[in-house]
Each structure stands twice: as C-alpha cells, then as structure tokens.
Amino acid sequence: MRRDLRLDNVGRRYGIRGPWVLRGVHLAVTPGTLTRVEGANGTGKSTLLRLLAGLDAPSEGRITGRRRTAYVPERFPSALPFTAHGYLTHLGTIHGLSRRTAIRAAGEWLDRFGAAAHARTPMAQLSKGSSQKVAVAQALLAEPELLVLDEAWTGLDAAARTELERAVAERTAAGCAVVFVDHDPRRLAGAPDTTYTVRDGGLERRTRDTTAPYDGPQVVVEVQGPQGGQPPVEALGALVSTEETAPGTYRLTVPASHSDVVLRTLLTARPPWHVVKVQPIDKHAKDDHR
Numbered sequence: 508m509r510r511d512l513r514l515d516n517v518g519r520r521y522g523i524r525g526p527w528v529l530r531g532v533h534l535a536v537t538p539g540t541l542t543r544v545e546g547a548n549g550t551g552k553s554t555l556l557r558l559l560a561g562l563d564a565p566s567e568g569r570i571t572g573r574r575r576t577a578y579v580p581e582r583f584p585s586a587l588p589f590t591a592h593g594y595l596t597h598l599g600t601i602h603g604l605s606r607r608t609a610i611r612a613a614g615e616w617l618d619r620f621g622a623a624a625h626a627r628t629p630m631a632q633l634s635k636g637s638s639q640k641v642a643v644a645q646a647l648l649a650e651p652e653l654l655v656l657d658e659a660w661t662g663l664d665a666a667a668r669t670e671l672e673r674a675v676a677e678r679t680a681a682g683c684a685v686v687f688v689d690h691d692p693r694r695l696a697g698a699p700d701t702t703y704t705v706r707d708g709g710l711e712r713r714t715r716d717t718t719a720p721y722d723g724p725q726v727v728v729e730v731q732g733p734q735g736g737q738p739p740v741e742a743l744g745a746l747v748s749t750e751e752t753a754p755g756t757y758r759l760t761v762p763a764s765h766s767d768v769v770l771r772t773l774l775t776a777r778p779p780w781h782v783v784k785v786q787p788i789d790k791h792a793k794d795d796h797r
C-alpha cells in the first residue's frame with residue numbers, strides 16, 4: 508500500500524432513516540502502521556472495520572486509496588463446502604496466487620497456526636478454534652497490503668494467539684497497514700502506532716502514552732553495532748526499550764511476538780548488526796524479585 512487509505516467525512520447508517528452509527532469520520536491509515544480501534548459494545552467498531560475492508564460502503568463521505576485487503580470478520584462463516592486446506596487454496600487462487608503457490612501457502616499457514624492435522628477436515632466439522640485458525644490463515648496467505656482484524660484472536664489457543672501477533676508484526680514490517688479490534692486491552696499493547704476510540708459516532712484519537720503498558724512475554728536481544736551506530740529504533744517501532752550497556756553494545760527489550768522481526772531488521776540493516784544474545788525474560792522471576 509503506497510499511499511494512505513483515507514476516510515473523508517464518512518458516515519454510515521443502516522436504512523435510510525436509521526440512526527447514524529458513524530458520522531463525520533476522518534481517518535488516514537498509513538502503510539506499515541498498526542492501528543487499534545476500541546470502544547464500548549455496539550458503538551460501531553465492526554461497522555468501521557467493514558468500511559475499511561471495503562465490505563460495506565459509506566452512506567455518505569468518501570473512502571480512497573484502497574489497496575489489496577484481507578479481513579477477518581467477527582463471525583467467520585465456517586459452513587462452507589470445502590476442507591480447510593481446500594478452502595485456503597481456493598481463496599489463495601482468488602487472491603491471485605498460482606495454484607501451486609496457493610497449495611503451499613495454505614499448508615504453511617495451517618502449520619503455523621497448529622492446524623495442520625485438520626487440513627483435510629471439512630470446514631463444517633471444524634471446532635470453533637480450528638475454524639478461527641482458518642479464518643486468520645485466509646487473511647494472511649495472500650500477503651495483503653491492508654489487514655483488518657475484527658476480534659481475530661477470539662477462540663484461538665495461546666500458541667495461535669502468539670503466532671497471530673507475530674504475523675501482525677511481520678506484516679507491518681513488510682509495509683502492510685494493520686487495523687484491529689480486540690476486547691483484551693493487553694493485545695499487542697505498546698505496539699499500536701495509533702489507537703482510536705469510537706464514541707458517539709465519531710473517532711477519538713488516543714495518544715500512545717495512554718494505552719495499557721505491555722504485559723506479555725518479552726525477549727532481550729543484545730546487539731553490537733557498527734562503529735558509532737545507533738540501533739534502528741525507528742524501523743523497529745515503539746516496541747523496543749533500548750539501553751546501551753557498553754560502547755556500541757545495546758540491550759533491546761521487545762515483545763516476544765516481535766523478536767523475529769526485530770532480529771531480521773537488525774541482521775538485514777546496512778551494515779548489519781551483530782546479535783550477541785537472545786534471551787526470553789522470565790517475567791514471573793523478575794516480578795518475584797520486586
């Protein structure tokens with residue numbers, strides 16, 4: 508997505524005399540950013556996400572700058588006449604992948620989310636959790652430029668939830684804009700570039716400082732830079748706390764879900780950084796010492 512997806516003075520109501528759910532919404536979604544949308548029940552979060560995903564049209568106003576979009580809906584229609592792998596392959600080809608690439612991507616994403624054993628299971632027979640893994644995989648497999656996630660973590664087991672956080676970090680690092688709603692305030696806490704609250708039909712922008720502090724698993728990455736180099740903290744986003752432990756040696760603390768992306772960014776920097784150590788933090792041990 509090379510330019511922002513823009514909502515200009517967008518309004519949406521259901522039925523010509525229905526109450527306005529959203530009105531006067533201005534929003535720019537920039538490539539490579541992570542945006543969180545929150546708000547009380549029934550305020551219009553899903554309505555906003557469907558507009559962003561292009562599945563619904565505004566009653567007034569304009570949406571411009573649309574790019575290749577993938578969407579995980581709040582309720583995924585699982586009663587489809589496919590096996591899990593067949594469905595993903597089918598969607599992959601619809602998204603423009605060759606059949607061979609789609610078959611491979613379908614297998615890889617099922618594997619990443621721990622659902623490889625269900626590849627041949629008919630969609631209608633999948634458990635809610637497995638069905639949600641397929642919902643998430645279908646959105647990721649075509650490497651979208653805009654990824655819209657409406658409560659996508661709900662129903663996933665802990666390993667798959669972490670994997671989805673990792674996939675979000677990978678997509679944003681690749682320049683994809685990700686917009687998500689999640690009822691858990693700790694979801695990707697500290698990572699969003701922007702958080703909006705839907706209230707009274709409008710969007711209120713919250714600053715980074717007011718989001719919940721990150722409370723999930725963390726990894727310490729110790730790196731040595733090129734002479735006089737500074738870690739590319741900008742490229743790593745707001746995910747990192749940095750400490751220079753010796754001249755040219757830095758200790759970066761990152762959410763575990765983002766450690767792969769951070770490592771890749773450092774190793775592929777020009778000139779590359781030398782990774783001295785990668786160590787998960789045992790948060791409970793740390794807390795016990797307080």
Ligand SMILES: Nc1ncnc2c1ncn2[C@@H]1O[C@H](COP(=O)(O)OP(=O)(O)OP(=O)(O)O)[C@@H](O)[C@H]1O
Pocket residue numbers: 521528546547548549550551552553554555
């Ligand atoms: N297809 C529809 N037809 C009529 N009304 C709708 C439709 N979709 C949503 N609404 C109404 O629009 C309002 C906002 O709904 P929406 O689902 O966008 O809110 P939400 O913030 O996502 O809610 P929740 O947190 O409960 O998922 C609600 O009053 C809802 O009843």
